[in-house]
Amino acid sequence: MESYLPIFIFLLVVMAFLVVVLVTARLLRHGGGRTLREPYECGNEPITLAHDYRFSIRYYLIAVLFVIFDVETIFLFPWAVMFDELALFGFIEMMIFLTILMVGYVYIWRRGALNWA
Amino acid sequence: MVEFFGETLYVYAVVPFLKIIAAIVVVLTIIAYTTFAERKILGFLQVRMGPNRVGPWGLLQPIADVVKLLGKEDVIPNRAVVWAYVLAPCLVVGPALLILSVIPFGPPSSAGPASSWFITDVNVGLLLVVAIASIGVYGLLLGGWASNNKFSMMGGLRAAAQMISYEVPQGFSLVVPLLMAGTLSLVGIVEAQLTQGRWFIFGFFPFGLLAFFIYFVSGVAESNRNPFDLPEAESELVAGFHTEYSGMRFALFFLGEYANMIVISAVAVTLFLGGWLRPFPNLEWLSFLDLGFLPPGLAGFLWFLIKLLVFLFVYIWFRGTFPRYRFDQLMDLGWKWLIPAALLAVVATSIWKVALL
Numbered sequence: 386m387e388s389y390l391p392i393f394i395f396l397l398v399v400m401a402f403l404v405v406v407l408v409t410a411r412l413l414r415h416g417g418g419r420t421l422r423e424p425y426e427c428g429n430e431p432i433t434l435a436h437d438y439r440f441s442i443r444y445y446l447i448a449v450l451f452v453i454f455d456v457e458t459i460f461l462f463p464w465a466v467m468f469d470e471l472a473l474f475g476f477i478e479m480m481i482f483l484t485i486l487m488v489g490y491v492y493i494w495r496r497g498a499l500n501w502a
Numbered sequence: 503m504v505e506f507f508g509e510t511l512y513v514y515a516v517v518p519f520l521k522i523i524a525a526i527v528v529v530l531t532i533i534a535y536t537t538f539a540e541r542k543i544l545g546f547l548q549v550r551m552g553p554n555r556v557g558p559w560g561l562l563q564p565i566a567d568v569v570k571l572l573g574k575e576d577v578i579p580n581r582a583v584v585w586a587y588v589l590a591p592c593l594v595v596g597p598a599l600l601i602l603s604v605i606p607f608g609p610p611s612s613a614g615p616a617s618s619w620f621i622t623d624v625n626v627g628l629l630l631v632v633a634i635a636s637i638g639v640y641g642l643l644l645g646g647w648a649s650n651n652k653f654s655m656m657g658g659l660r661a662a663a664q665m666i667s668y669e670v671p672q673g674f675s676l677v678v679p680l681l682m683a684g685t686l687s688l689v690g691i692v693e694a695q696l697t698q699g700r701w702f703i704f705g706f707f708p709f710g711l712l713a714f715f716i717y718f719v720s721g722v723a724e725s726n727r728n729p730f731d732l733p734e735a736e737s738e739l740v741a742g743f744h745t746e747y748s749g750m751r752f753a754l755f756f757l758g759e760y761a762n763m764i765v766i767s768a769v770a771v772t773l774f775l776g777g778w779l780r781p782f783p784n785l786e787w788l789s790f791l792d793l794g795f796l797p798p799g800l801a802g803f804l805w806f807l808i809k810l811l812v813f814l815f816v817y818i819w820f821r822g823t824f825p826r827y828r829f830d831q832l833m834d835l836g837w838k839w840l841i842p843a844a845l846l847a848v849v850a851t852s853i854w855k856v857a858l859l
Contacts, residue, residue, distance in 0.1 A: 391518035410750030414576035458673030
């Protein structure tokens, strides 16, 4: 367990570093004028806010697909580490698992979830 | 108790603290001079001089840049969500630097962990790297959203979609060196390459090479570098997610991008290119490359550094060579090419390993 202690110390050092950098910048700064504080839109004053708009559903779809596939990846990690102990049994199990995964992958591809047209 | 607060505290807190300070200083210096090298190399690639005014050959340029950025106006837009706006750059830099805690820069020492060339070695090292690296996406998404600017919003959305898309093939490609090494500890993975006498990029040829290729392409996309710099595509989105950022907060985003490049290169070096090992660690007649006249461990560190710098050069070379992808092409490459290729590499390697059992 002691070997995790340096990671925690590193986290504290990084946080201290960020605070020092931002506070230094705060002390040395000089503030912007009124128009500079408007959202940038190539010189025009913005009429609407960015938060008023909806965005493409594709981004949401990609996020859902990512969750599915990333869980598969994490499932592969322990299998790869214990490959020699699990041997043929683990190999066959994993091939069955990956086949199921592939069926789903082909399905979402065929349904056009991966197209950005 | 006395034992814990004496020896253990020294080995696991005091010494690592000094190493952490050293690692951060070294990495920040490398980052500063990578930005300089980038401008210089891009200059030469485009037949011009690059920065050459500040100091001899422009060598003091990074210092001038930092001074300039510190003196810049510190703008928080009127309509920004302030807490998220301030937090976002920290969420990009913090995780990128934190990964350095498990990267083995050099060999372990027989005298114990205090004199080894890495900060710590945990037995879930690679998993930790993957876990921490995926926090970075929050920084970009939050920064883009909190600015309340349409360009930033688009940039943030693109950054999130791109980074999570490429995390999948990257994760799959990491399984190949895991299959070869049989351990998640990064020090253990390099030692396995020493025992097996070859870098994992040459293992199970050509599947080690394929996995390395997928890892590095995904890595370039993860760090939002050319040709995958869609989130900050200046020709369409002004500056993408950091349009509204100025001064030191912008510098932190910049720092995060370069720290990510270094981390991805360092993991690639560790997993595929033998970490601190010399080329062809199995060939006895090449042992002069171990540079035995240097203090123990220093030669390994130098080998690691050389490989890392080659990667950073390749990043810059990419930027000078490839035009930017279109967003649908980017998604196609990730989902329709790299994922099947990475799965092929994993399945082929495991079939090969079963055949060897």
